[in-house]
Amino acid sequence: KNEVEQSPQNLTAQEGEFITINCSYSVGISALHWLQQHPGGGIVSLFMLSSGKKKHGRLIATINIQEKHSSLHITASHPRDSAVYICAVPAAGLTFGKGTHLIIQP
């Protein structure tokens, strides 16, 4: 089974700060997913990437397949970015990390 580790588990930052969330996995994969979950809300897919880098607005995701590592960055963070960010790798369904609980304070 692919072991997915995320760090940090919890992160509190001030509005405007640059945020980095890390994800590592143990078994080679074809693609990695980054997802966002708001409290009490459903899960939204942010990125699915298999190599290099993807950017969407203030969100940037990178992956290094050889090192089995991915990062999610948020530039110019805003309180509305406060959520749980989860990385996941394909298996029968998806195998998820435990998530990073991000709080952006005004």
Next chain:
Amino acid sequence: GAGVSQSPRYKVAKRGQDVALRCDPISGHVSLFWYQQALGQGPEFLTYFQNEAQLDKSGLPSDRFFAERPEGSVSTLKIQRTQQEDSAVYLCASSRKNPASGSSYEQYFGPGTRLTVT
């Protein structure tokens, strides 16, 4: 178009009761997945279907859990004789194709059903 919907959104059951949770996937999506998310944890895979076929049920925690998708569209997750440890959010997701180990497709998640067993 409409996304994945789940019902009920909230369910309170007394220990020992049976419950049925419904998932309506996005129309035309071949694959459907059920996940269980305990408080403060990431989701855990339960089972998935490709059309009406249940291809993997390795994540179902016990034989009290049963899922079906008889016509390849709507799916129902049934939990018999509920226990307190069954309290969790049950998430359903669908995708256009089956994300086997060699490929991956975006999954679209429903809002979840929060089950509380008292």
